Amino acid sequence: MIGKLILEDGSVFQGMLASGTKAVGEVVFNTGMTGYQEVLTDPSYCGQIVTMTYPLIGNYGVAELFEQARQSFVRGFVISELCGQPSSWQAEDSLVSYLKSRNIPCIYGVDTRAITRRIRSHGTMKGVIVPGDATESEIASLFAESLCTDVVEEVTTKEIYRIPGEGPHIAVMDFGIKRNILNSMAKAGCDITVLPAGTPANEVLALNPDGIFLSNGPGDPKDAPVDTVRELIGKKPVFGICLGHQLLGLALGGDTYKLKFGHRGSNHPVKDLATGRVYITSQNHGYAIDEKSLANLDVTITHRAVNDETVEGMRHKTLPVFSVQYHPEAAPGPDDSTYLFEEFMKLLNKETNKARGN
Numbered sequence: 001m002i003g004k005l006i007l008e009d010g011s012v013f014q015g016m017l018a019s020g021t022k023a024v025g026e027v028v029f030n031t032g033m034t035g036y037q038e039v040l041t042d043p044s045y046c047g048q049i050v051t052m053t054y055p056l057i058g059n060y061g062v063a064e065l066f067e068q069a070r071q072s073f074v075r076g077f078v079i080s081e082l083c084g085q086p087s088s089w090q091a092e093d094s095l096v097s098y099l100k101s102r103n104i105p106c107i108y109g110v111d112t113r114a115i116t117r118r119i120r121s122h123g124t125m126k127g128v129i130v131p132g133d134a135t136e137s138e139i140a141s142l143f144a145e146s147l148c149t150d151v152v153e154e155v156t157t158k159e160i161y162r163i164p165g166e167g168p169h170i171a172v173m174d175f176g177i178k179r180n181i182l183n184s185m186a187k188a189g190c191d192i193t194v195l196p197a198g199t200p201a202n203e204v205l206a207l208n209p210d211g212i213f214l215s216n217g218p219g220d221p222k223d224a225p226v227d228t229v230r231e232l233i234g235k236k237p238v239f240g241i242c243l244g245h246q247l248l249g250l251a252l253g254g255d256t257y258k259l260k261f262g263h264r265g266s267n268h269p270v271k272d273l274a275t276g277r278v279y280i281t282s283q284n285h286g287y288a289i290d291e292k293s294l295a296n297l298d299v300t301i302t303h304r305a306v307n308d309e310t311v312e313g314m315r316h317k318t319l320p321v322f323s324v325q326y327h328p329e330a331a332p333g334p335d336d337s338t339y340l341f342e343e344f345m346k347l348l349n350k351e352t353n354k355a356r357g358n
């Protein structure tokens with residue numbers, strides 16, 4: 001069936017609908033050459049229509065192993081060439097049938113380069129996916145739908161669950177966590193309790209964890225539980241990733257702002273300011289911490305994006321609190337930064353020893 005992606009600025013891109021019929025969301029682009037299934041299931045994309053800039057998507061199929069959440073939360077998926085016949089020893093299904101069985105709206109055969117150039121010059125904007133014969137009023141009523149702001153609520157776990165381990169006990173605030181973050185912490189030996197995003201600070205602290213982890217997640221950090229994070233700071237060591245990093249920034253008294261078109265891809269260079277070493281990182285964020293807002297706070301900027309110099313990591317000067325804007329767990333992307341999970345373990349050990357008076 002013929003379909004159209006229409007952007008808020010009136011531009012129309014015609015293609016074919018692979019699945020679903022209509023969608024409305026914030027149109028963003030991801031530059032990863034692979035990792036489409038991880039992108040589809042990264043809860044941080046909740047509310048968004050994701051355009052893959054790499055021209056061939058679906059060529060290695062899909063497999064349970066790559067799932068990052070209980071389901072996909074993207075509002076829509078935009079592809080140039082959709083491969084119908086995957087070839088991979090790991091493939092359990094084709095991307096087309098995956099999209100169809102989950103009813104994820106997907107348009108393919110569109111000029112993704114043109115879409116990306118438009119978003120890059122005009123900024124991220126609202127868009128809709130509709131069948132080719134949709135009427136003006138159907139399109140207008142889709143555009144009139146407001147983009148939801150309680151996206152963290154939509155993606156977070158509904159119940160507390162545990163991933164037992166022999167090492168330190170980590171209370172994980174699930175704002176939309178990716179499975180590979182949990183895998184990375186489990187690999188580092190952690191004993192994990194995953195908590196719904198709405199868990200009050202006193203209930204988190206009642207678990208008496210050795211450390212607290214603030215996960216990635218969708219939406220504007222100002223719509224997420226900043227107050228809870230503020231109450232947790234200083235009580236236990238804290239590590240934050242992406243939305244977790246932004247929430248720490250806000251809770252410490254800093255500010256966040258929306259980037260023109262965000263950072264989404266698997267090869268974003270980030271500089272560690274202490275060593276000068278550049279790491280290639282996986283990223284997916286539309287907001288960033290305003291560097292100026294950190295100026296009078298007890299915070300050191302530890303990492304910076306090489307492409308646009310935005311803040312990519314910070315550390316509290318006196319408290320055991322640190323965070324990064326990028327995704328050290330990758331999935332998809334390079335694993336240059338997995339060492340950060342080890343750093344968290346070292347920090348926890350140090351704090352435990354301090355508490356014991358060693």
Ligand SMILES: NC(=O)CC[C@H](N)C(=O)O
Binds near residue numbers: 243284287
């Ligand atoms: N991956 C994330 O945690 C994204 C954080 C936030 N929703 C942003 O877009 O900036």
